[in-house]
Amino acid sequence: MSIDKQDVQKIAHLARLALTEEDAVQYQHSLSSVLSLVEQMQSVNTDGVEPLSNPLEMTQRLREDVVTEGNHREEFLANAPQTEAGLFLVPKVID
Amino acid sequence: MNWEVVIGLEIHTQLSTKSKLFSGAAVGFGAEPNTQTTLVDLGMPGALPVLNKEALRMAVMFGHAINAEIGMHSVFARKNYFYPDLPKGYQTSQMDHPIVGKGYLDVMLDDGSTSRIGITRAHLEEDAGKSLHEDFQGMTGIDLNRSSTPLLEIVSEPDIRSAKEAVAYVKMIHSIVTYLGICDGNMAEGSMRCDINLSLRPKGQKEYGTRTEIKNVNSFRFIEKAIYTEIERQADILEDGGRIVQETRLYDPDKNETRSMRSKEDANDYRYFPCPDLLPIELTEEYVDQIKANLPELPNQKAARFQEEYKLSEYDAGVLSASRAMADYFEQANSLVKDAKLTANWVMGELSKLLNQEQLEITQSPVSAKALGELLSRVLDNTINGKTAKDVLQAMWNGEGSADEIIEAKGLKQVTDTGAIEIMIQEILDANAAQVEQYRAADPDKQKKMIGFFVGQVMKASQGKANPGIVNPILAKMLKG
Numbered sequence: 001m002s003i004d005k006q007d008v009q010k011i012a013h014l015a016r017l018a019l020t021e022e023d024a025v026q027y028q029h030s031l032s033s034v035l036s037l038v039e040q041m042q043s044v045n046t047d048g049v050e051p052l053s054n055p056l057e058m059t060q061r062l063r064e065d066v067v068t069e070g071n072h073r074e075e076f077l078a079n080a081p082q083t084e085a086g087l088f089l090v091p092k093v094i095d
Numbered sequence: 096m097n098w099e100v101v102i103g104l105e106i107h108t109q110l111s112t113k114s115k116l117f118s119g120a121a122v123g124f125g126a127e128p129n130t131q132t133t134l135v136d137l138g139m140p141g142a143l144p145v146l147n148k149e150a151l152r153m154a155v156m157f158g159h160a161i162n163a164e165i166g167m168h169s170v171f172a173r174k175n176y177f178y179p180d181l182p183k184g185y186q187t188s189q190m191d192h193p194i195v196g197k198g199y200l201d202v203m204l205d206d207g208s209t210s211r212i213g214i215t216r217a218h219l220e221e222d223a224g225k226s227l228h229e230d231f232q233g234m235t236g237i238d239l240n241r242s243s244t245p246l247l248e249i250v251s252e253p254d255i256r257s258a259k260e261a262v263a264y265v266k267m268i269h270s271i272v273t274y275l276g277i278c279d280g281n282m283a284e285g286s287m288r289c290d291i292n293l294s295l296r297p298k299g300q301k302e303y304g305t306r307t308e309i310k311n312v313n314s315f316r317f318i319e320k321a322i323y324t325e326i327e328r329q330a331d332i333l334e335d336g337g338r339i340v341q342e343t344r345l346y347d348p349d350k351n352e353t354r355s356m357r358s359k360e361d362a363n364d365y366r367y368f369p370c371p372d373l374l375p376i377e378l379t380e381e382y383v384d385q386i387k388a389n390l391p392e393l394p395n396q397k398a399a400r401f402q403e404e405y406k407l408s409e410y411d412a413g414v415l416s417a418s419r420a421m422a423d424y425f426e427q428a429n430s431l432v433k434d435a436k437l438t439a440n441w442v443m444g445e446l447s448k449l450l451n452q453e454q455l456e457i458t459q460s461p462v463s464a465k466a467l468g469e470l471l472s473r474v475l476d477n478t479i480n481g482k483t484a485k486d487v488l489q490a491m492w493n494g495e496g497s498a499d500e501i502i503e504a505k506g507l508k509q510v511t512d513t514g515a516i517e518i519m520i521q522e523i524l525d526a527n528a529a530q531v532e533q534y535r536a537a538d539p540d541k542q543k544k545m546i547g548f549f550v551g552q553v554m555k556a557s558q559g560k561a562n563p564g565i566v567n568p569i570l571a572k573m574l575k576g
Contacts (some may be wrong), residue, residue: 014364016177051191054170060374065112065149068119071130076137086128087236090179094227 002032096334097298100326101306102255105290106268107246108278109222110153116221116245117144117187124284127239136224136243138183143372146171151376152386153277154194154219157247159387160271161214163198167378171219171370177364179237180224188248190367193218194376195247200271202263203413212264213252220246247277253292253303258322262315265289266417269277270394274419288313291321295329295338304329305339309346309353321346325353388424397422405435414443420457424464431468434475441471445485449492462491470498477562483507509562514555516565520573525550534574546571 008028012019019027073086082089115122118135130452133239134142139221160163170192172187195217203209249268255261269287272278279286294306309325312318324346329339344353392400394416401422416422421442429438446467450460470491474484479502490501502508510516524531534545546567553566 014175014366054369054371054374058374059377060146062148062151063114063119063145065114065147066119067121068115069121069133072133073127073129076129076132080435082232082234084231084236085230086130087227087238088129088179089231089234090237091235092233093179093228094237 003028003035098326098330099298099300100256100322101253101294101296101303102257102322102336103253103292104249104251104255104261104264106249106251107222107288107290108249108268108272108288109380110149110150110245110247110277111279111286112145112149112153112245112357114217115243116147116150117243120441122244123240124281126240128236128240130240131405132224132239132242133505136239137534144243145189146373146376147245150219151194153245153275154217154247155383155386156275156277157217157249157272158195158198159390160275160393161195161198161200161217163214163217164196165378165383166192166194166196167380167383168192169194169218169376169378171376172367173370174220174367175445175557176365178223178226179235180226180239181240182224182239182242185371186221186223187266187373188220188367190540191219192375200264200267201408202267204259204263207409210254210260212254215250215252217247217249218249222246222432227313247272254572258319261291261322262319265315265318267394270417270419274391274393274397276391282313282315285313289318290366291325293322293325293329295326295333304333305341307339307342307344308351309344310356312346317346317348319352319354320348322352324351328353370458394419399524401435405429405439407435409441411436411439415439415561418457424457424460427464428468428471431465432471432475434471438468441467441488445488449488463486463493466491466497473498473502476509477509477564479507479509480559480563483509483559507560510557510560511565513565513569516561516569517573519556519561520549520553520566520570523549523556527552531574535576542574546574549574 005028008024008031009019011031012024012027073082077083077086077088080088110116115133115136118133118305120133120136121131123131135144138452155165169189171187172190174188174190175185177184193216195214198214199214201209202212222241222244224237224242227236227238229236230516251264255264265287269280269282272287273280281287289312291309291312292306293309294304296302297305307325307329309321312321325344332339340355343356345356346353397416398409398412401407401416402409405412406491407415414421415425425438425442428442429435432438446457446460446462449462450457467488470484470487473479473487474481479487487498487501487507488498490505491498495501496504510519530545530548534542534549537545547568550563552565553561553570554563
């Protein structure tokens with residue numbers, strides 16, 4: 001199975017990646033080969049087999065409902081390029 | 096054309112846990128920005144989520160309350176989209192294996208009829224942060240306090256056929272989650288938000304029309320109004336031979352209109368996949384049964400008990416049980432009064448009137464259930480009559496003291512001394528000799544109507560304190576002469 005360049009650009013857009021023409025060609029090939037492998041696997045008969053959501057034979061551990069973390073705002077904000085009034089600042093988003 | 100509206104609702108309820116769904120940060124409304132967040136909520140590389148036990152228990156409680164199949168095996172999935180208030184780039188939610196499966200609710204409408212609304216599923220998911228669009232150096236501010244707050248998203252079947260039915264359903268969900276104590280129900284603070292999926296089809300047609308989704312409506316009144324305006328908008332388009340565009344819309348309460356939020360080109364592609372950071376959740380029968388056994392009484396059950404135990408009408412029982420706080424108030428007051436109809440009338444009547452006037456919740460009432468019970472006991476034992484009791488309630492509301500203190504201080508005790516009443520009546524008969532003549536000359540049918548005049552005079556003379564039960568027979572006897 002192969003995908004075309006438009007598919008590659010769409011996937012890149014969903015992941016917010018900017019691809020050059022060259023990159024797109026390269027990803028088109030590598031993604032297509034991954035999909036070929038998937039296609040090969042799909043020839044196995046899986047009737048009646050539930051999809052596997054996790055390969056580990058374990059179940060989720062749970063936390064008690066207690067507050068264990070305090071206020072670390074200053075440390076968190078220190079990593080951000082721009083802040084104001086305790087907020088992270090990002091380029092304007094208009095809904 | 097006669098259109099039928101088809102509505103399905105998605106209700107996001109914020110679970111009232113102390114800590115977040117996947118981290119140990121506190122959950123709370125109104126804290127300083129970014130003071131209740133952790134590395135997990137910020138989506139820092141390597142920070143792993145761990146599920147909150149209490150959120151899971153609350154979801155199972157809800158499942159039982161709507162007669163649902165509980166997902167004994169449930170899985171978290173990633174819903175991928177980019178937005179600055181979602182630093183991870185995905186919302187952890189559930190897709191194929193939700194914690195709560197198919198269930199239903201029976202909803203009572205204003206006209207007393209009941210309709211059954213199917214619930215497709217309810218799943219656990221985390222909330223996103225908040226974007227503040229005020230001008231911060233021309234940028235958007237991000238507060239991540241809300242991120243990873245636990246939500247239970249309750250998805251109904253497209254079974255709803257009117258705005259009224261939609262509101263009744265949302266009120267029922269609100270009532271259930273607050274009864275269960277799993278959500279504070281505070282819609283103004285966003286603890287319950289509703290997405291409305293709505294389409295029209297010609298009456299009698301089987302296939303659904305194209306639907307639109309109205310996002311984030313956060314009050315009962317707005318839900319009703321948003322539905323009316325969207326029905327009108329869609330009907331106008333269809334009547335003109337146009338087509339409905341499947342899209343997300345926003346309700347603007349100021350203009351009372353819905354408008355498009357996202358264009359179709361940007362149609363969401365969430366690429367759900369099982370979350371590799373969270374293992375599947377396996378529940379045991381024992382765990383699920385134990386939660387069921389400890390479920391509190393639910394609104395419908397309480398309403399049925401009120402009818403059975405207190406012989407209240409279906410309507411009264413429905414109103415009193417709609418909120419747990421009001422039901423508790425009623426029962427506490429009535430434990431003193433032991434006359435359910437009288438207590439119900441006062442809670443739903445005078446007390447509710449005072450609460451509405453000052454826009455207070457019953458939990459904020461300046462007159463406690465016990466205090467109202469004491470007042471009504473004084474009506475029952477004939478210390479005061481119902482009319483005086485209203486004045487006493489107002490005085491209690493104003494903080495002038497208990498019922499007994501106010502009755503005493505204002506000298507409102509009914510006159511039950513027959514001797515004193517006889518003297519009072521004699522004075523009135525003497526002063527109104529002409530009316531007495533007329534009365535005595537009239538035939539018995541007319542007399543029944545005429546006696547009202549004398550009763551009124553006695554009540555006036557006694558400043559409302561004469562006990563009508565004692566006045567009436569004495570008056571009738573003395574008028575005979």
